[in-house]
Structures are given as structure tokens and as C-alpha cells.
Amino acid sequence: MPGWRKRLSDRFSEELALARGSVRRLAASATVAAGAAASSASAALGDARAKQAALSASHRKVLNTITDKAEVDIAKAVDTLTLVCERLSDGPAAEHWSQWNPRPYPHRAQAGLFRVGRLLVGPERDDQPPALVPLLDHSHLRIAADAEPVLPGILLRALGSASLGAVRLSVYDPERLGGSLAGFAPLTRGELLGFVGPQGLNDLLDEHIEHIRRINATVLAGEYAGLRELAMATGRRPEPWRVLVLLGAQPEEWKDDQRAQLARIRRAGIACGVHLVVVGGDVADDTDTITITAERTSLSGQARVSLDAPPPQELVRQTCRRMALEATAGPPPARLADLIPQTLWTDSSAGGLRAPVGEGNDGRLAELVLGDNPPHALIGGPSGSGKTNLLYTWLGALTSRYHPDELELYLLDFKEGVSFARFASGRRDPSWLPHVRLIGVNVNDDREYGLAMLRHLRDELRRRAEAAKRHEATKLEELRDADPEGRWPRLVAVVDEFQVLLDGRDAVANEAVILLEDLARRGRSQGIHLVLASQDVAGIEALWGRPSLIAQFTLRVALPKARRLLADTNTAADEIPRFHAVLNPDSGVAGANRIVRLPDASDRKEWGPLQQRLWDERPPDNDPPILFDGDRVPVLPDTPLVPDGAPAIIVGQSIDVASRPATLRLTRAPGRNLAVLGTRLTEACDILAGAALSLARQLPLRATVCCLDPDAVSSAYRLNSELARMDAEVDWRDSLTDVVDGWQDVPDDRLHLVLLYAPDAASASLGTAGRDRLRTMLMSGPERRVHTVGWWRSVPRLRDDLGGFAARFDAIDAWLALDVQGTDLAPISPGAPLAWYPRARRALYFDRATHRTPEVVIPYNTEEALPSFDNLLTGSNLNGR
Numbered sequence: 001m002p003g004w005r006k007r008l009s010d011r012f013s014e015e016l017a018l019a020r021g022s023v024r025r026l027a028a029s030a031t032v033a034a035g036a037a038a039s040s041a042s043a044a045l046g047d048a049r050a051k052q053a054a055l056s057a058s059h060r061k062v063l064n065t066i067t068d069k070a071e072v073d074i075a076k077a078v079d080t081l082t083l084v085c086e087r088l089s090d091g092p093a094a095e096h097w098s099q100w101n102p103r104p105y106p107h108r109a110q111a112g113l114f115r116v117g118r119l120l121v122g123p124e125r126d127d128q129p130p131a132l133v134p135l136l137d138h139s140h141l142r143i144a145a146d147a148e149p150v151l152p153g154i155l156l157r158a159l160g161s162a163s164l165g166a167v168r169l170s171v172y173d174p175e176r177l178g179g180s181l182a183g184f185a186p187l188t189r190g191e192l193l194g195f196v197g198p199q200g201l202n203d204l205l206d207e208h209i210e211h212i213r214r215i216n217a218t219v220l221a222g223e224y225a226g227l228r229e230l231a232m233a234t235g236r237r238p239e240p241w242r243v244l245v246l247l248g249a250q251p252e253e254w255k256d257d258q259r260a261q262l263a264r265i266r267r268a269g270i271a272c273g274v275h276l277v278v279v280g281g282d283v284a285d286d287t288d289t290i291t292i293t294a295e296r297t298s299l300s301g302q303a304r305v306s307l308d309a310p311p312p313q314e315l316v317r318q319t320c321r322r323m324a325l326e327a328t329a330g331p332p333p334a335r336l337a338d339l340i341p342q343t344l345w346t347d348s349s350a351g352g353l354r355a356p357v358g359e360g361n362d363g364r365l366a367e368l369v370l371g372d373n374p375p376h377a378l379i380g381g382p383s384g385s386g387k388t389n390l391l392y393t394w395l396g397a398l399t400s401r402y403h404p405d406e407l408e409l410y411l412l413d414f415k416e417g418v419s420f421a422r423f424a425s426g427r428r429d430p431s432w433l434p435h436v437r438l439i440g441v442n443v444n445d446d447r448e449y450g451l452a453m454l455r456h457l458r459d460e461l462r463r464r465a466e467a468a469k470r471h472e473a474t475k476l477e478e479l480r481d482a483d484p485e486g487r488w489p490r491l492v493a494v495v496d497e498f499q500v501l502l503d504g505r506d507a508v509a510n511e512a513v514i515l516l517e518d519l520a521r522r523g524r525s526q527g528i529h530l531v532l533a534s535q536d537v538a539g540i541e542a543l544w545g546r547p548s549l550i551a552q553f554t555l556r557v558a559l560p561k562a563r564r565l566l567a568d569t570n571t572a573a574d575e576i577p578r579f580h581a582v583l584n585p586d587s588g589v590a591g592a593n594r595i596v597r598l599p600d601a602s603d604r605k606e607w608g609p610l611q612q613r614l615w616d617e618r619p620p621d622n623d624p625p626i627l628f629d630g631d632r633v634p635v636l637p638d639t640p641l642v643p644d645g646a647p648a649i650i651v652g653q654s655i656d657v658a659s660r661p662a663t664l665r666l667t668r669a670p671g672r673n674l675a676v677l678g679t680r681l682t683e684a685c686d687i688l689a690g691a692a693l694s695l696a697r698q699l700p701l702r703a704t705v706c707c708l709d710p711d712a713v714s715s716a717y718r719l720n721s722e723l724a725r726m727d728a729e730v731d732w733r734d735s736l737t738d739v740v741d742g743w744q745d746v747p748d749d750r751l752h753l754v755l756l757y758a759p760d761a762a763s764a765s766l767g768t769a770g771r772d773r774l775r776t777m778l779m780s781g782p783e784r785r786v787h788t789v790g791w792w793r794s795v796p797r798l799r800d801d802l803g804g805f806a807a808r809f810d811a812i813d814a815w816l817a818l819d820v821q822g823t824d825l826a827p828i829s830p831g832a833p834l835a836w837y838p839r840a841r842r843a844l845y846f847d848r849a850t851h852r853t854p855e856v857v858i859p860y861n862t863e864e865a866l867p868s869f870d871n872l873l874t875g876s877n878l879n880g881r
């Protein structure tokens with residue numbers, strides 16, 4: 001091999017070895033460098049990782065802090081929202097159905113909002129804020145079809161949180177005809193709900209429009225913007241809310257005029273308490289309508305809503321049943337206490353008498369006024385309509401405002417019963433109404449007592465007229481100014497069932513009409529006011545036959561179904577419900593009506609405390625009222641008579657305002673005797689006993705007792721004993737002949753009373769001569785102070801004893817007729833035949849010397865004034881009777 005080749009090969013090998021070596025070196029240093037780089041990279045990575053960990057911890061911390069704060073804020077906001085919601089909606093408006101029960105919220109002048117579900121805001125928790133919707137006084141509602149189950153809950157909450165009857169529902173349900181709200185059906189009985197089908201739509205809309213019109217015209221009357229404002233100003237809500245529910249009604253498909261009506265209701269309803277709840281399709285939107293869908297309400301904004309489940313069917317049914325029951329029982333009456341002022345007796349009656357009697361439709365108290373105009377009142381209503389209750393109410397309101405020096409009352413009740421007796425002092429309750437001067441109860445048979453009261457008022461009218469003349473005053477107000485020291489109260493005379501006084505064409509009715517006319521005409525200016533109440537004013541001929549009388553009674557109060565009390569065209573009395581009245585100060589013309597709801601004052605629980613309060617405050621010189629009770633037999637008074645001149649006997653109690661004893665003066669005039677006529681034994685015996693006892697209490701007496709009716713003997717004997725006990729010289733005779741023969745044997749000048757019980761039983765045995773002597777005793781006895789009080793059992797028998805057909809009745813100056821018809825009294829009565837129809841415990845009394853016409857008296861009961869017969873028989877102490 002050539003050398004060059006070898007050299008070249010060696011050189012190449014050498015070079016290659018060199019290159020390999022440097023490559024190896026290079027590779028080694030590269031490996032070192034790479035190792036260094038790798039370790040520094042891994043150090044950097046570790047560093048970075050450590051930093052990242054630190055960073056994310058602090059980030060997490062910040063994030064947690066922010067989240068916590070946000071959660072607290074949200075919880076706070078939700079709490080606040082819940083609180084606000086509670087204030088807007090509580091009780092039955094918001095309670096869960098498991099605790100729900102209806103109870104009105106009277107303290108709240110405005111209606112609250114109703115819960116429909118929960119607001120899905122904030123974290124899930126038990127007490128999530130409620131989703132509320134307004135309705136009553138605030139808005140209309142539109143409920144989307146997918147939210148329809150919410151409807152029963154809203155209606156139940158509305159019914160249950162207002163007072164009974166304050167929410168009324170009308171449901172238009174053309175598809176299911178009321179089936180959708182079947183649980184509410186019981187309310188139809190209480191008239192709190194009405195279901196309307198397709199045919200009734202027009203009427204339904206018209207009715208609500210008319211209701212809105214009426215509220216605007218008569219209740220708000222331009223004074224209030226709406227019922228809510230009225231309720232807030234007065235604290236009362238005079239009209240119910242009316243909720244008109246349209247279920248699947250599709251108003252968009254209605255006729256134009258129906259849609260127009262709906263729009264009117266939507267526009268004007270809320271102020272008048274009329275609210276629409278439209279379920280399903282609806283027409284044009286408006287701001288007064290709140291919408292509820294399955295997920296939201298107009299009030300919930302972005303927040304979603306979870307709607308509550310509807311109330312259980314049974315809860316709805318039971319609640320509605322109870323409400324209907326209460327509603328059919330009638331509305332709760334207004335309260336008497338609301339009519340009574342805090343401070344008693346602050347008003348002056350100088351200008352008139354003004355007092356509230358109930359609550360008007362506008363929630364304000366409605367007053368009755370008596371004064372110069374209107375001066376007198378007429379109250380009417382059928383039996384049971386509440387006249388007596390109205391009178392109680394009115395009297396309560398008057399007597400709490402006016403002092404007894406400002407107002408005096410005269411009360412007369414011609415009804416069976418004792419309605420005014422509560423104003424008098426009684427055994428159970430000693431209090432009386434300090435304003436009352438006179439009370440007449442059970443006077444239906446004693447119309448004369450009505451006359452007596454009217455006569456008394458006429459006398460007072462005269463006294464006032466004379467005083468007014470002296471002071472040149474034309475009316476009470478001026479008289480009071482001119483005579484400030486004088487006592488001039490206004491007088492109010494109330495006559496309940498006054499038709500009894502005026503019915504019939506007899507002397508009593510005639511005089512009563514004349515007196516009423518006079519009092520009505522002239523009483524106006526003298527402060528004397530008449531209040532006449534009757535169940536049938538229409539039937540009182542005496543009233544309608546005298547237009548001038550009726551014209552004075554301009555104040556009319558008509559209770560439900562009162563007839564003819566208001567003007568013919570005024571039908572208000574037919575339209576008002578129970579316990580309401582139409583007040584009309586303008587003789588009943590339609591425009592002057594005021595409808596009021598009357599409180600219950602007939603209950604003693606309501607009345608008692610008021611009377612007690614008035615009685616406690618009575619002036620020291622206040623006397624109890626005079627009470628005349630036609631059913632009570634008066635007892636012979638034991639105070640001796642103080643006769644003016646000649647001695648007198650008591651024959652009975654007069655029917656006059658003072659209930660004075662009726663007397664017969666025993667002058668020496670011929671024939672000054674008394675004949676009691678009729679067959680009523682007890683009353684006849686009472687009259688004879690009353691006469692003798694009243695005389696024996698006045699003066700030393702001689703008496704002869706002769707009893708010829710075996711049934712009267714015990715009474716005669718008891719009288720005989722009592723007279724003896726009173727130191728009278730008493731002579732008991734069994735024979736009438738002895739009496740007529742011996743009357744002239746007068747041992748001293750004591751007054752001699754001859755008491756004859758049924759002389760007609762023996763007069764036949766007297767013979768003509770004996771009868772003559774009887775007549776002589778009657779005619780001439782009085783001159784010698786011998787007076788006869790005799791009981792004949794009929795007028796013909798008396799006539800026989802006085803001489804038969806030719807009898808002269810001047811031997812009997814005075815008589816008392818018991819059960820004797822007026823026609824039978826003709827022989828002994830003056831003038832025209834008497835219209836006298838006998839009645840129990842009443843006698844017709846005529847004294848020729850004092851009477852123009854006979855008067856009715858009540859024979860006193862003398863039972864207690866005489867010793868008991870048993871005691872006499874056993875000889876017991878006569879005082880122990």
C-alpha cells in the first residue's frame with residue numbers, strides 16, 4: 001500500500017480520534033449544562049408552585065369573605081322583606097292553612113295584602129318571605145290560567161280577614177257554572193256570594209256599575225275620594241267590598257258594550273270597593289291590575305314565586321258554612337254605648353233637642369232633632385219592627401246629653417206590657433230615669449189616663465204661654481233668655497201605640513184629638529214636643545181626617561215595612577233591612593231620607609248601666625217619676641184626707657196624672673149619699689170599706705152596718721171590727737127595718753155613716769112605709785149628718801127602693817157604677833146616654849155636685865186595711881192582721 005494512503009488513513013484516524021474526543025468533551029459539557037439547566041428549571045417550577053399555592057389561598061380567603069358578607073346581606077334583606085311583609089299582611093290574610101282561622105281585623109282602617117306563595121329569594125329556608133298581592137281597596141287582579149289554583153286561597157283570605165258581610169262575592173263562571181268554587185257555595189245562603197251564568201252577564205255588570213254610582217252619589221257624596229279614605233277618616237266602613245270574579249270569561253270575545261262596562265268597573269270600582277278578579281284571558285292592561293302567573297306576580301319583579309297550595313276543601317266549606325249561618329242571623333247592630341257622650345249633660349236644650357239614634361250609611365251617627373222645626377215626631381212600623389227599641393235608644397241618647405233641668409219626659413204606653421216601666425223605680429232595681437216625670441203602662445184599657453196626661457200638658461202649655469206673654473217672648477229660647485232664673489225644660493211626651501187613644505168615635509177620642517191638635521200647634525214654640533208611635537199609622541182615621549194635625553208631625557221615623565208614614569212615592573221603608581230606620585225630617589218626602597242602623601237598647605244589659613249612671617248623677621231634689629200601672633190595683637192610702645171644709649169619703653183613685661183619691665164631700669145638702677151599683681161584690685165591699693175607713697181617719701164617727709148579702713158578710717164584719725178598733729161607735733144591724741126606723745136616734749153630734757150592703761135584698765120586706773122611711777133617711781139624713789153609702793146590685797132595684805117609676809133620684813147625690821152598662825144608667829145620669837162599658841176594677845163615678853160628666857175611678861183594694869176574718873173568729877189580736 002502506498003504510503004500516502006497510509007498516511008492519509010493515519011491522519012484521518014488521528015483526526016477522527018481528535019474529533020471524537022472533542023465531541024465527547026462537548027457532549028460531557030453539554031450534559032453538565034443540561035443538568036444545571038434542568039435543576040434550575042425545576043427550582044423555578046417549585047418556586048412558582050409555592051407562589052401559586054399562596055396566591056390561591058389568599059384568593060380563596062377574599063372570595064369567602066365576599067361570599068359570607070353577601071350571604072349576611074341577603075339574609076338581612078330577606079329578613080327585612082319578611083318583616084315588611086308581616087306588617088302588610090298578617091292574621092288570616094297570611095297564615096298557613098294549617099293554622100288558619102277567620103277573624104276580622106277591625107283595628108285596621110285599610111285592608112291588608114294577601115299571601116299567595118313564597119318568594120324564591122336568598123338561600124332556601126323555612127321562613128322565606130311571602131309573595132303578597134293587594135286586592136281590597138288597592139287593585140284588581142288578573143290570574144293567568146296556570147295560576148288558577150291560587151284563587152280560592154285569595155278569596156278565603158279576603159273573606160276571613162274582614163268582618164262578616166264586609167266582603168261580598170259575585171262569580172261569573174260560564175263554563176263550570178259555579179263548579180270551580182263549589183266549596184264557597186254555602187255563602188249563597190247568607191247572600192255573601194252569587195253565581196252567575198252566561199245569561200246573567202249584562203245584569204251582573206250593570207248591577208256593579210249601579211252600585212258604584214250609588215256609592216259615589218250617596219256615600220262618598222263628594223266629600224271623600226273613596227271608601228278607603230272615608231274609613232280612615234271615620235274609623236267605620238259603611239259599605240262592603242264587592243269582588244267580581246270572572247272565571248274563564250274571555251272578555252276579549254265580549255261585545256263592545258260589555259267590554260265598555262268592564263272597563264268602567266276597572267276604572268271607577270276600586271274607590272267604591274268594587275274589585276275585579278279576572279282568571280284566564282283578559283283585555284287591555286292597566287296599572288291598577290296586579291297579575292299573578294305560576295312563576296311571578298307583578299309585585300315580585302325578577303324574583304320567582306312558588307305559589308301556595310290551595311286551602312283544603314274542607315276548610316273552605318266549613319268556613320263558608322259558618323259565615324253563612326252568621327250572616328243569615330243578621331248583621332250585628334250598632335252599639336248603644338256609641339251614642340252616649342263621655343261627659344253627661346253638657347248640652348243646652350234652649351234651641352232644641354238633638355240626639356243620635358244610630359249609624360248612617362256613611363258610618364257617621366245620624367241624629368233626630370226636635371225644636372221649632374221639626375217640632376213633633378211620628379214613628380211607625382209593624383209589631384216587632386223595633387219601635388220600642390228605637391224609643392229606648394232615642395231616650396238614652398237624649399237623657400245622657402240634657403240635664404233633667406233641660407229635658408222632662410212624659411211616657412205613655414198603650415201596649416200590653418210594661419215597656420216604660422224600666423224607667424221607674426222598682427223592687428229589683430231602685431233606680432229611675434231622672435228626667436221622667438210620669439209613666440203610664442198597661443193603659444190600653446185606661447184611655448182616660450192618656451187624656452189626663454194631655455190635659456196636664458195643656459195646662460203646662462198655658463202656663464208657659466202666659467209666662468212668654470209676660471216676658472214678651474215668642475218662643476222658648478227667648479223666654480229662657482228673658483227669664484234666666486226660671487226653670488223651662490223642654491218637655492217630650494212619648495205615646496207608644498197612640499192609636500188606642502184615638503181609635504173609636506167616643507168622647508175620649510174626640511177630646512184627645514182636640515188636645516193633641518192644640519199641643520201640636522202651640523207646643524212647638526213653647527218647648528213641648530209630641531212623639532207618637534204606632535204599629536199602624538195608616539189605620540188611624542182621626543189622624544188622616546185632620547190634615548192640620550198631621551202636618552205638625554214633620555219628623556217621621558219609619559221602621560221596616562211601615563205603612564203610609566212617608567210620602568206615597570217614598571218606598572224606602574219597604575227596602576230597609578231589619579233593625580234599620582228611615583229618618584225623615586221633611587214629612588216623608590223621598591229626598592229627605594236618611595237610613596240608619598239602630599243599636600239594641602231593649603236589652604237590660606245595655607240599658608241598665610246607663611240608667612244607673614244617670615241616676616247616680618241625679619240632682620238632690622230629683623223625685624222619682626209618677627208611675628201609673630193599669631194592671632196594678634192601688635191600695636187605699638193610709639194618709640188621712642185633709643178635706644177642705646166638709647169631711648169627705650174616698651171612693652176610689654182618680655185616673656189623673658197625680659193618681660189622687662177621688663172623694664165625695666159629705667155636706668149637709670139633701671141626698672148627699674153614695675150609691676154603689678152593680679153585682680161585683682169584692683169591688684163593692686172595697687168601696688164601702690174605703691169610704692168608711694177614710695172617714696174614720698178624719699173624725700170621730702158613728703157607723704151603722706147592715707149587710708143583707710151573705711157573701712158580703714165577712715167583709716162587712718171585718719170593716720165593722722176595724723171601725724170599732726178605730727174608736728168609731730159601730731152598730732151592727734141585721735134588719736134593714738131597724739136601720740130605717742132608728743136612724744134619727746142620734747145620741748150625739750158625731751157624723752153618722754150608714755153602710756148598707758145589698759139593701760135591695762130586703763127592701764121588699766120593708767113595705768111601702770118602710771121604703772118611705774128609707775127615702776126620708778136618704779133625703780133628710782144628710783142635713784142631720786147622717787149619710788148613707790149603699791150598695792144596690794142594679795139600677796132598677798135602686799129605682800124600686802126610691803119609688804119605682806116615679807122615683808126621684810135626688811135622694812142619691814152621687815153614684816159609682818161597676819158592671820152596669822151605660823144605657824142602664826140613663827135614669828140617673830145627666831144628659832145623653834153614657835158610653836160606658838164595664839171593665840174590671842174600674843167604676844164610673846158621678847157626683848151631681850161637682851161633675852159635669854162622670855169620671856172613671858179605680859176602687860182601692862182595702863184587703864190590707866182590714867183585719868183577717870180568721871183572726872176575728874179566733875179572737876186574735878186585731879192588730880195582727
Ligand SMILES: Nc1ncnc2c1ncn2[C@@H]1O[C@H](COP(=O)(O)OP(=O)(O)OP(=O)(O)O)[C@@H](O)[C@H]1O
Nearest residue numbers: 333382383384385386387388389579598599600602
Ligand atoms: N236595633 C236592634 N238590634 C237588635 N235587636 C233589636 C233591635 N231593635 C229591636 N230589636 C229586638 O226586636 C224585638 C222587637 O223589638 P221592639 O219590641 O222594639 O219592637 P216593637 O215594634 O216595639 O214591637 P211591638 O210593637 O210588638 O212591641 C225585641 O226583641 C228587640 O230586642
